[in-house]
Each structure stands twice: as C-alpha cells, then as structure tokens.
Amino acid sequence: MEIVLAKTAGFCFGVKRAVDTVYSEVESGGKIYTFGPIIHNKEVVSDLEKKGVTVIKDIDMIDQLSEGTVIIRSHGVSKGVMTVLENSPLKVVDATCPFVKKIHRIVEEDSTKGKRIVVIGSKNHPEVMAITGWCTGLPATVIENEDEANDFRAGDNEQITVVSQTTFRLAKFKELVEILRQKGYNVDVVNTICSATAERQEEARSIASTVDMMIVIGDSKSSNTQKLYEICSHECKRTLYVQTKDDLVKEPLGSLRRVGITAGASTPKNIIEEVQNYVRINF
Ligand code: F3S
Numbered sequence: 001m002e003i004v005l006a007k008t009a010g011f012c013f014g015v016k017r018a019v020d021t022v023y024s025e026v027e028s029g030g031k032i033y034t035f036g037p038i039i040h041n042k043e044v045v046s047d048l049e050k051k052g053v054t055v056i057k058d059i060d061m062i063d064q065l066s067e068g069t070v071i072i073r074s075h076g077v078s079k080g081v082m083t084v085l086e087n088s089p090l091k092v093v094d095a096t097c098p099f100v101k102k103i104h105r106i107v108e109e110d111s112t113k114g115k116r117i118v119v120i121g122s123k124n125h126p127e128v129m130a131i132t133g134w135c136t137g138l139p140a141t142v143i144e145n146e147d148e149a150n151d152f153r154a155g156d157n158e159q160i161t162v163v164s165q166t167t168f169r170l171a172k173f174k175e176l177v178e179i180l181r182q183k184g185y186n187v188d189v190v191n192t193i194c195s196a197t198a199e200r201q202e203e204a205r206s207i208a209s210t211v212d213m214m215i216v217i218g219d220s221k222s223s224n225t226q227k228l229y230e231i232c233s234h235e236c237k238r239t240l241y242v243q244t245k246d247d248l249v250k251e252p253l254g255s256l257r258r259v260g261i262t263a264g265a266s267t268p269k270n271i272i273e274e275v276q277n278y279v280r281i282n283f
Contacts, residue, residue, distance in 0.1 A: 001256055001257060001258070001259060001280075001283060002257065002258045002259070003258075003259050003260075003261060003276060003279055003280060004207050004210075004211060004258065004259070004260045004261070005260075005261045005262075005272070005276060006200070006203045006204055006207055006260070006261065006262035006263070007203065008196070008199050008200040008203050008204075008262070009200075009217070009261060009262045009263040009267070009272055010263045010264075010265070010267050010268065010269055010272050011265060011266070011267070011268065011269070012194070012196040012197075012200075012265040013097070013196065014074040014097025014098070014099060014100070014194075014196075015039055015074050015097075015265050015266055017074070017095060017097070018038055018039070018071070018073050018074040018095035018097070019038055019039060019044060019268075021071055021093060021095040022034060022038050022048060022053060022071055022095075023048075025069055025071060025093060026048070026051050026052070026053060030067075030068055030069055031052070031054075031067065031068030031069070032052065032053045032054070032068065032069050032071065033053070033054050033055070033056050033065070033068055033069065033070040033071070033090070034048070034053060034054075034055055034056065034070070034071045034073060035056050035070055035071065035072050035073065035077060035081070035085070036055065036056070036057070036073055036075070036126060037055050037073070038053075038055075038071070038073050038095075039073070039074075039266035040218075040219045040221045040222040040223075040264075040266045041218075041219045041222070041266045041267065041268065042219060042243070043244065043268065043271060044266075044268055056070065059081055059084055062084055062085065062088045062090070065088065065089070065090060066089050067089055067090070068090055068091070069090060069091040069092075069093055070085055070088075070090045070091070070092055070093070071093045071095050072085070072092070072093070072094045072095055072096050073095060073096075074095060074096060074097040074100065075096070075097075075100065075125075075126045075127040075130060076096035076097070076100045076101065076104060076127060076130040076131070077096070077130050077133070078129065078130050078132070078133020078134065079104075079108070079133055079134050079136075080133055081130075081133065082094075097166070097194075099166055099192070099194050100127060100130075100131075100166060102192065103131050103134075103163050103166070103192045104130070104131065104134040105134075106161065106163055106190055106192070107119075107131055107132075107134040107135055107140065107161075107163060108134045108135075108136060110161040110188075111134070111135040111136045111137040111138070111140075111161075112136045112137065114137060114159070115137075115158075115159045115160065115161045115188070116137075116138055116141070116154055116158050116159065116160045116161070117132075117135050117138075117140040117141070117160075117161055117163070118140065118141050118142075118143055118152070118160055118161070118162045118163075118180070118187075119131050119132055119140050119141070119142045119143070119162075119163055119164070119165065120142075120143050120144075120162060120163070120164045120165065120168055120173050120176050120177070121142060121144065121164060121165025121168050122142075122144055122165060122223075123142045123144060125165060125223070127165055127166065127167075128142055128165050131163070131165070143176055143180075145176075146175070146176065146179065149176045149179035149180060150179060152179075152180060152183070154185055157186075158185070158186070159186050159188065160180070160185055160186060160187045160188065161187075161188050161190065162177055162180065162187050162188070162189045162190065163190050163192045164190075164191060164192045164193050165192075165193075166192060166193060166194040166197070167193075167194065167197045167223070167224055168193055170191075170193055170198060173191070173193060177189050196265070197224060197265070200224075200228065200262070200265070201227065201228060201231055203262070204216070204228050204231055204232050204260075204262040205231050205232070205234075205235055207260035207262065208231070208232040208234075208235035208236040208239065208260055209235040209236065210258065210260070211236055211258040211259055211260035212236075212238065212256045212257055212258055212259065213236070213238040213239070213240065213254075213256050213259045213260070213283075214232045214235070214236040214238070214239040214240070214259070214260040214261075214262070215239075215240050215242060215248075215259065215260065215261045215262075215275060215279070216228050216229045216232055216239060216240065216241050216242070216262055216263070216264070217242055217243070217244075217261065217262070217263035217264070217267050217271060217272055217275055218241075218243070218263055218264030218266065218267045219243060219264070219266060219267070220241075220243060222264045222265070222266050222267075224264045224265050224266075225241070225263070225264030225265075225266075225267070226241075228262055228263075228264060229241045232260075232262070236260070242275065244271055244274065244275070245271075245274040245275045245277075245278040248275065248278055248279070248282075254283070256283050259279055259283060261275060261276060261279070
C-alpha cells in the first residue's frame, strides 16, 4: 500500500513560529502565559499546560498578574488589548504572524487617513476581531457573505479599504469585492489572503482525487481542518476526519492500495507521523 503524505500537511509558517516561540520561552524559565490558546490543538495546549504554561482567557485577568511573560498567538490581538498588555508588568512576546501584522498596519494607517475599513472574513474569528481592533476611525465593517455585501452602505464620497482574513477563500473574496464594486463605491482592495491555505487545500484536493482513502488530521475546533475535510470528501468518498491515531482504531481494516494524508495548520508533526505509522502497520 502506498501512503501519500501532503507536503503542506501541518503547521504553516505563522503557527510554527508561534508554537516554537512558546517552547523556547518555556526553556528560558519564568512564568509563561499565552493570550488565548496558542493553537487549536488540544494535545499541544495540554502539553504546554504540563510545562506550566497558562492560557489567559480574558483581558481582565491581566490585572491580577504581577510578573511573567505573555505570548501573543499568530492570530494577533487588537490595539486595545496590545496596549493593556504593554502597560502591564508582564514581558510581552508578540508571535503574531507577520502576514497578519501587515493587515493591522494597513487598517491602522488607512483608518487614520479617514478611510472606511471593510474586512472580508468571519466575524467571530479571533483574527478578524483583532484586525477590526486596529481601526482608529469609524468602526470596521465585517462582511462574511453575499447578503452582508449587498446590505453594505457607505457615503458617496467615502474611500473604502477592503482587506481579508488570511484564511478566507479567494474565489468568495473576489465575489464579495465585486458586489461592493458594482455598487459604485471607491474601493481600494488589498488581497491579504495567505497563500499557505490555498496551497494546502489545492494539494489536499489533488491527492484526495487519486486515493482509496483520505485522512484529514486536525482538532475538531480547527476551521481550516474542517474546510480540508469538506474539500477531500468531495473528491474521495472514504475521507476520515481524525484528531489523533486513536480515532483510526474504530476504522475497519480493508485492502487499500493508496491512502492520502493531510493535516490542518494547527496539527503538530508528531501527530501526523503517528497517524502515518498506524496506517502503514494496520491497513
Ligand atoms: Fe500566517 Fe498564513 Fe499561517 S497568515 S498564521 S502563515 S495561514
């Protein structure tokens, strides 16, 4: 049996950088906090907890802390949260992905110039919530779907800057921008979608179309893993969504010739290797 492991499976550059930052701060000693879970992966978060890392769930917790290091995850934080952290007694280590940081800069600069900011993305995603928090003028508008794009209204002479959540789908982004353009608005569009997501999805699609079984590994809360699962299921009827190799135990063994494996951006290498070995030995 042949196993085809996607080259893009697992941590993207920004997630790897953030996770490595936490492990290296742990090595340096002292009390370590992450602002929110560092990634959507229970295994990694609990491993870090065992090493004494505490997740700060709410900005109000900061008042109660007098020392230690707080690490900002790849999704970034709003300017307001950044200010609270910087004014606290904690050492701040900013592991915001540089691609996300660039969006913060665009939003801050353009809103300061008086432009209206539109973010194409999911309202409740922490990355989007942080991006909108860099607006210095009018609050940003978040557009997630066609209805919201159709309902969007701005003044006749308003200049609008449109940015995107880094993991948004390019085709949908273009559709929503087109709706805004057709309304006659003066839109300056900055495509801030990260190519890592599109590349991972494209590779998963291509592998899934050639295998007897496709395995997608990732945490149940990871939206990019869910998306990968949808894409792969479309191409390969026998697509499995697993969090670790233990989820494969219930799977009936069969005579498979070719098995594909991919993983979401927050899946660590060791979990991918364990799944790969399990398949090699048992299928
Ligand atoms: Fe950064 Fe792209 Fe990953 S924006 S966090 S490298 S998906």
